Amino acid sequence: MSPAGVRLDGWGWRHAGRVAWATSGVSLSIEPGERVLLLGASGAGKSTLLHALAGVLGSSDEGEEAGSLTVDGGRPRPGDCGLVMQDPDAQTILERVGDDVAFGLENLSVPPREIWPRVRTALADVGLDLPLDHSTERLSGGQRQRLALAGALAMRPGLLLLDEPTANLDPAGVEEVRDAVGRLVADRGTTLVVVEHRIATWLPLVDRVVVLAAGGGVVADGSPEQVFSVHGAELAALGAWVPGIGHGLAARPFPESTEAVLAARELTIGYEAGTPVRTVASLDIRRGVSTTLTGANGSGKTTLALTLAGLLPSLAGQVQASASISPTTARFITLSGRAVRSHGRFAMRSSGSPTYHGEPQAVVGAAPRTDPARWRSKELLTRLGTVFQDPEHQFVAATVSDELAIGLRALGRSRHDIEMRVTELLEQLHLERLARANPFTLSGGEKRRLSVGTVLATSPAVVFLDEPTFGQDRTTWVDLVRLVTAQLEAGTSVVSVTHDADYLDLLGEHHVHLGAVA
Amino acid sequence: MSTSGRAPAAPLRTPRRDARPRRDPGPASRPPDRAPRTALDRVNPVTRITAAVIVSLPLLVTLDWVSGATMTGIVLAAALALGFGARFVARRVWPVLLLAPLAGLNMALYGKPGGAVHLDWFLVHVTDNSLQLAVAVMLRVLALGVPAILLFTGIDPTDLADGLAQVWRLPARFVLGALAGFRLVGRFVDDWRSLALARRARGLGDTGAVRRWATMAFAMLVIAIRRGSKLATAMEARGFGTAHRTWARPSRVGRADAVLIVSAVAAVTLALAASVLAGTFWAVWS
Numbered sequence: 001m002s003p004a005g006v007r008l009d010g011w012g013w014r015h016a017g018r019v020a021w022a023t024s025g026v027s028l029s030i031e032p033g034e035r036v037l038l039l040g041a042s043g044a045g046k047s048t049l050l051h052a053l054a055g056v057l058g059s060s061d062e063g064e065e066a067g068s069l070t071v072d073g074g075r076p077r078p079g080d081c082g083l084v085m086q087d088p089d090a091q092t093i094l095e096r097v098g099d100d101v102a103f104g105l106e107n108l109s110v111p112p113r114e115i116w117p118r119v120r121t122a123l124a125d126v127g128l129d130l131p132l133d134h135s136t137e138r139l140s141g142g143q144r145q146r147l148a149l150a151g152a153l154a155m156r157p158g159l160l161l162l163d164e165p166t167a168n169l170d171p172a173g174v175e176e177v178r179d180a181v182g183r184l185v186a187d188r189g190t191t192l193v194v195v196e197h198r199i200a201t202w203l204p205l206v207d208r209v210v211v212l213a214a215g216g217g218v219v220a221d222g223s224p225e226q227v228f229s230v231h232g233a234e235l236a237a238l239g240a241w242v243p244g245i246g247h248g249l250a251a252r253p254f255p256e257s258t259e260a261v262l263a264a265r266e267l268t269i270g271y272e273a274g275t276p277v278r279t280v281a282s283l284d285i286r287r288g289v290s291t292t293l294t295g296a297n298g299s300g301k302t303t304l305a306l307t308l309a310g311l312l313p314s315l316a317g318q319v320q321a322s323a324s325i326s327p328t329t330a331r332f333i334t335l336s337g338r339a340v341r342s343h344g345r346f347a348m349r350s351s352g353s354p355t356y357h358g359e360p361q362a363v364v365g366a367a368p369r370t371d372p373a374r375w376r377s378k379e380l381l382t383r384l385g386t387v388f389q390d391p392e393h394q395f396v397a398a399t400v401s402d403e404l405a406i407g408l409r410a411l412g413r414s415r416h417d418i419e420m421r422v423t424e425l426l427e428q429l430h431l432e433r434l435a436r437a438n439p440f441t442l443s444g445g446e447k448r449r450l451s452v453g454t455v456l457a458t459s460p461a462v463v464f465l466d467e468p469t470f471g472q473d474r475t476t477w478v479d480l481v482r483l484v485t486a487q488l489e490a491g492t493s494v495v496s497v498t499h500d501a502d503y504l505d506l507l508g509e510h511h512v513h514l515g516a517v518a
Numbered sequence: 519m520s521t522s523g524r525a526p527a528a529p530l531r532t533p534r535r536d537a538r539p540r541r542d543p544g545p546a547s548r549p550p551d552r553a554p555r556t557a558l559d560r561v562n563p564v565t566r567i568t569a570a571v572i573v574s575l576p577l578l579v580t581l582d583w584v585s586g587a588t589m590t591g592i593v594l595a596a597a598l599a600l601g602f603g604a605r606f607v608a609r610r611v612w613p614v615l616l617l618a619p620l621a622g623l624n625m626a627l628y629g630k631p632g633g634a635v636h637l638d639w640f641l642v643h644v645t646d647n648s649l650q651l652a653v654a655v656m657l658r659v660l661a662l663g664v665p666a667i668l669l670f671t672g673i674d675p676t677d678l679a680d681g682l683a684q685v686w687r688l689p690a691r692f693v694l695g696a697l698a699g700f701r702l703v704g705r706f707v708d709d710w711r712s713l714a715l716a717r718r719a720r721g722l723g724d725t726g727a728v729r730r731w732a733t734m735a736f737a738m739l740v741i742a743i744r745r746g747s748k749l750a751t752a753m754e755a756r757g758f759g760t761a762h763r764t765w766a767r768p769s770r771v772g773r774a775d776a777v778l779i780v781s782a783v784a785a786v787t788l789a790l791a792a793s794v795l796a797g798t799f800w801a802v803w804s
Contacts, residue, residue, distance in 0.1 A: 056754045079757020089705060090748035093698045095676050102766035104756035115766040151756060311715045377723025386719040392741055393709065394716035396733040410721035440740050454720065
C-alpha cells in the first residue's frame with residue numbers, strides 16, 4: 001500500500017458523558033511518507049487523536065466529533081492503519097506468534113494462501129526470528145511490542161500509529177522496537193505518527209514535531225531543531241524529555257557508611273517452595289543510603305525486593321532486620337518462675353500488667369523479633385514500606401485523601417495528626433486538587449505519586465520502590481527523585497528496582513546488579 | 519464414489535499441510551503432563567465434543583451396571599490402544615475414581631429400597647435394590663466421566679475456537695472475543711497475588727478479611743475491565759468485527775472425524791445391547 005496522507009480541519013472529540021473536550025480545534029496536514037513526532041502535555045488528547053486516525057474511537061454513541069478528519073482522503077476505518085499501543089500485555093491477541101500476526105489479515109479477508117507468507121515477512125521485518133507456533137506467553141516486553149508491530153505491518157498500512165510503544169520497556173527493549181520501526185519506515189513507504197515522552201529515542205527517525213496544546217489546537221509545528229529551539233523549555237515544563245534539557249538535578253554527596261538495617265545471608269528467594277528464583281549470598285541495606293537493584297527481566301529483582309520487604313517468606317537463608325528497627329517481644333517471668341515470650345499478642349489486664357495464661361508476671365526485658373516475614377502487617381507500616389510496580393495493586397480507598405490516611409488509621413493515630421499529615425503529603429505530591437478523586441481515575445503520573453505517598457505517610461525506616469520512574473514524564477520523574485532524596489536526607493533507607501540510567505546516576509549509591517539466572 | 523469423492527479433497531488438504539505452522543517440538547513447549555500425541559490429534563475438537571455427547575446421552579437416561587461397565591471397559595481399552603498410556607490415563611481420571619464411590623455410597627444408603635434389607639437405621643435403608651443401584655451409579659459415573667475427560671484432554675483452545683467458528687458456524691466475533699479474553703486469565707492470577715501482598719504492605723493484612731477481600735475484588739474488577747477494553751481496542755485496530763473474514767487455519771472435518779463418530783455410536787450401541795442381552799437394561803423413566 002502507498003503511504004497515506006492525513007488532514008485534520010478544526011477537529012475535536014468529546015467522550016460521551018464528559019463535559020470537557022479531549023481535544024479540539026486541531027488543524028494539521030501530514031504528507032504521505034512524513035514521519036511525525038506528536039507531543040503535548042498529559043491530557044492534551046494525543047492518544048485520542050491516534051485512536052481517531054486508527055478509526056477505533058467509536059461511533060457517535062461513544063462521543064461527539066467536531067471538524068473533519070481524513071486519512072488518505074477518506075474517513076478512517078478500523079484496520080486501515082496500523083496501531084501499536086503502550087501496554088505490551090494488552091495487545092497480544094492469540095496464543096501462538098504466527099496466529100497473532102495472521103489475525104489482522106484474516107479480518108481483512110486476505111485469501112488464506114497469501115496469509116502465511118505475509119506473516120513470515122512481517123516477523124522477519126521486525127526481527128522476530130521465532131517459530132510460528134512459539135507461545136506469545138514466553139515473549140519479553142520488547143518482543144511483544146515487536147510482535148504487535150508485525151501484526152500491524154502485515155496488514156500493509158499506509159499509516160503507522162505508535163502510542164508510547166516503548167514507555168513500558170527496559171532499555172534493551174526500547175532499542176529493539178525503535179530499530180525495528182527505523183527499518184520499517186526507511187523507504188518512506190509508510191507515513192509515521194509517534195507519541196512518546198522520551199524524545200531522544202525517536203529523534204533520529206522523525207522529520208517533523210507537532211505539539212498539541214492542553215486546551216486544544218496546535219502550539220508548535222515544524223522541524224525538530226526549529227520546535228525545540230523555540231519551545232524547548234516550555235515542552236520540558238510540560239513533561240517532555242527535550243534533548244539538551246536534562247532533569248537539572250545533581251547527585252547528593254556520597255553518604256557516610258552507616259549501620260545495616262537489613263541483612264540478607266545465603267537468601268533463596270521465590271514465590272513458591274518448589275521453584276526458587278535465585279540465591280543471594282550477601283546483601284546489606286544501610287541506613288540513609290540508596291540501594292539500587294538492576295538486572296535483566298526474570299533475574300529476580302522484584303522477588304528480592306518483596307522478600308527483603310517482609311512480604312514474601314524466604315525459601316532458605318534469612319533476612320535479618322537490625323534491632324533498631326525490629327519490633328520487640330516483651331519477655332516475662334511468671335510468678336511460678338517460667339520465662340515466656342508473648343509474641344506480641346499478650347493481653348493487658350485493666351491494671352495494665354501483662355498476663356500469660358492467667359498467671360501474674362513481671363516484665364524483665366525485651367527481645368527484638370528480627371525476621372520481617374514474620375512481622376504483623378501493621379508492624380511493617382513504620383518499618384518496611386513497599387511501592388508496587390503497578391500503583392493500582394495497592395489502592396484500597398475511595399478517595400485520594402483516604403488512601404493516604406489508611407496506614408495512619410491502622411496505626412491508631414489521632415484524627416488531628418492524620419489530617420495534618422495528609423494535608424502535608426497532598427501538597428508534597430501536588431495532588432491537592434485531587435483530594436476527593438477516586439485513585440483509579442488519576443493519570444499515570446498522579447497514580448505513581450499517590451502510591452509513593454501512601455507508603456511515605458507512615459514514615460517507614462526502609463522504602464522499597466519497584467520501577468518508580470517507569471513510563472513517567474519529566475515532571476513526575478523530577479518530583480519522584482526529589483521525594484526520594486528528601487527521604488534519604490531524613491535518614492530513611494531506600495531500595496529501588498530500576499532500569500533507568502538517569503535514576504541510577506543520581507541514586508545508585510549502593511548498586512547491586514543481579515546477573516542472569518542459570 | 520470413494521475416488522471421485524476424494525479427488526477434490528486432496529488439493530484442499532495440501533495447503534493445510536504447507537500453510538499450517540508445525541508444532542514447536544522443543545521440550546519446553548510440552549510439559550510432562552501434556553496429553554501424549556495420539557490419533558485423536560487428527561480429529562477436529564468440535565468432533566471430539568460431539569463424540570462425548572453421543573456416548574453420554576444414552577448413558578444419562580439409562581441406569582444399569584452392565585452398560586456402564588461395558589462402556590468404561592471399551593473407553594479404557596480404546597484409550598490404551600490409541601497410545602494414551604496407562605499412567606497418563608490414571609493421572610487424568612483419578613478425580614472420577616474418587617467421585618464414583620462417593621456417589622455409590624450415597625445410593626447404597628439412601629437409594630430406592632427393595633429386596634432383602636441389610637441395614638435399617640433412620641433414613642438409611644441398605645437393601646438389595648439400593649446396593650444394586652449403588653454399583654450401577656458408580657459404573658455410570660465412570661462411564662460418563664472417563665470418555666469425557668479423555669476426549670476433552672489436550673484440546674488446544676485456538677483449535678477449538680477455529681472449529682466452533684468454522685465448522686459449527688458460531689459467530690466469529692463471539693468465539694474469537696472469548697478466546698482472546700481467556701488469555702487474560704493467567705495475568706489475573708498474578709494480579710491477585712500482588713493485590714494480596716500489597717494489602718499486607720499497607721497494614722491491612724492482620725484483620726478484616728472480608729473488607730480486604732472486597733477491596734481486592736474491586737481493584738481486580740477495575741483492572742480486568744481496563745485490560746479487556748484495551749484488548750478490544752487492539753483487536754478493533756486490526757480490523758476485527760468487520761462483516762467478513764477469512765481463516766488462516768482452515769478447520770475441517772475429514773475421515774478421522776467420521777471414524778471417531780462411528781466408533782462412538784458403535785461403542786454406545788454395544789454397551790446398551792449388552793445390557794439388553796444380559797436382561798439388566800433399565801431406563802430411568804421405567
